[in-house]
Amino acid sequence: MAFEGEYAMLIGGERVRGGATLDVVNPATEQVIAQVPDCTREELDRAVAAARDAFPAWSAMPIEERRRLLNALGDAVLAHVDPLKRLLTSEQGKPHAEAEGEVIGAGYWLKGAASLDLPVVVNEDSAERYSETRRVPLGVVGAIAPWNFPLVLAMFKVGPALLAGNTMVLKPSPFTPLSTLRFAELADGILPPGVLNVVTGGDALGPWMTSHPGFAKISFTGSTATGRRVMESAAPTLKRVTLELGGNDAAIVMPDVDVTAVAEQLFWAAFRNNGQICIATKRMYVHRDVYEPLKQALVAYAKTVKVGDGSEQGTQIGPIQNKPQYDRVLELIQDARDKGYTFLVGGERADVPGYFVPVTIIDNPPEDSRIVQEEQFGPVLPLIAFDDFDDVVARANATDYGLGGSVWGEDEDAAFALAQRIASGTVWVNETQHLSPVAAFGGMKQSGVGVEGGVDGLLEYTAAQTIVRRRKAAA
Incomplete structure (x- = not known):
């Protein structure tokens, strides 16, 4: 028709x-x-x-x-x-x-x-x-x-x-x-x-x-x-x-992870649909043993991603969908700037028509910062280093939200065991955002x-x- x-x-x-x-x-x-x-x-x-x-x-x-x-x-x-x-x-x-x-x-x-x-x-x-x-x-x-x-x-x-x-x-x-x-x-x-x-x-x-x-x-x-x-x-x-x-989903990256193999997947876990996904990764906890190489890999990949009009050839990330949400994302970025946090990439306001926000990654902001504690629902990701598994589970669960989460590591059994400690309705191991009409999601x-x-x-x-x-x- x-x-x-x-x-x-x-x-x-x-x-x-x-x-x-x-x-x-x-x-x-x-x-x-x-x-x-x-x-x-x-x-x-x-x-x-x-x-x-x-x-x-x-x-x-x-x-x-x-x-x-x-x-x-x-x-x-x-x-x-x-x-x-x-x-x-x-x-x-x-x-x-x-x-x-x-x-x-x-x-x-x-x-x-x-x-x-x-x-x-x-x-x-x-x-x-x-x-x-x-x-x-x-x-x-x-x-x-x-x-x-x-x-x-x-x-x-x-x-x-x-x-x-x-x-x-x-x-x-x-x-x-x-x-x-x-x-x-x-x-x-x-x-x-x-x-x-x-x-x-x-x-x-x-x-x-x-x-x-x-x-x-x-x-x-x-x-x-x-x-x-x-x-x-x-x-x-x-x-x-x-x-x-809403959700404030945590990704936990274990020390045995293959950085080269997962960097692109981790990027899109956070930035798919411009971060406007209830089950997007909103906080990424990375074991200190792999924090620096993963940080560098994410930043390098981010610089290759094309942000623009979704109808144009080659665009990978479009605009924020509406003006109120656009203003909220800019406010969170400005708060991070005002607090003196380190921006690894992005953070500036795009001076073009449309509700565009560049891909933004913030380096190790404090746990009590707004960008860690609040759901950004936009293309802004805090990377946070951790050393202890009990500590990172406690930090991942210290939120009023409990929608989704993910654990990434080469040892699937260890990652699966850690996933069972996350207080969320869905937890993925070595993937994220997979939903099915025949599986419960809440x-x-x-x-x-x-x-x-x-x-x-x-x-x-x-x-x-x-x-x-x-x-x-x-x-």
Whole structure:
């Protein structure tokens, strides 16, 4: 299919353009590239009502048929990789190669989620009674997706929620709504009306959703600060919540590591998607035995990386996605300058249009510095030397976050043993950021509530229902 020129919301199978609009800005040029509807309260009510009306038939549909439709939706995404990737680059800023990877990932995530099954547990099967616990859908789910991976992180929610039999109202970030609205056009040709509704809007729309009595659940991906407000807003109606929030992921590099082999991997663990990944390496603890050679290797590689407009050939890192985040990253860099920390590379402000920040690596800042303690969500990495494993584990865990982490070393068993001491929802050994639709992903501490992915993530969109049948013979 060919995408339509105008952007419209999808409500009950109808394309709704509404009245007021929001500008969408290309972060590489700071130019407005499109306008999207600014959803009103009344339009949100219509979307919730459409999802509620669609719920009985969708939840009663055999799971095999829901699975078939989700696979078809995944195939439709994979059939539109090129236009979606170009659109994604224009609104998000990431290079075409990374945008293509995200679009492909979105298609495969839908198909991967569709492969899951809802378990039925037989509790008792005796002469007296039969008892089983099955999983039933919750109803209408409100899904709020972020701007760093707008398409694939939306699919983290769409796939399992719909497979479980729920219907949905999905809201993309106002910074990156375009690819999601095009995805809605694909869904409109595959899913029954009202099963998936997509609305766009500004800062008011999220709170309207989280407090709306028509939602049985809110699934949110974003910052920890906003996650707290989501939970607070959902509390009066006791909505269920899944919150995938921020992280301050530590990488621990052991003394036996092959510096030449891992330097490039470690660089991209921190700087992929311009550091705008909740599970990016935000702090890198390097054993003193290899600190100097690894430092030199990272700096040398950083100087070869091209930062620029994601639509240009050869660009490897694009701009920060939006002005507020750009200003926050610059503030953290300025704080490091004011404190007199040593910059190994970067640290200067790019004097060009667009929200560009050069790759920045800071040499051994103190543990209590802002750049170590806070989540930068940008292309700034503190390198920190350590000598003692017990000490580095304590430092890695001394944070309110607990989303991800990684351990790097030649001795895989030793690295694996160290990884088990990291208080994070996911810890990788000799790789990072590998996620799967069939594996659980979630945070500890203030990095989130609940999980996404795998059977555990599927169950987040269900309630347990136990059915007990008294047998006639027992009477």
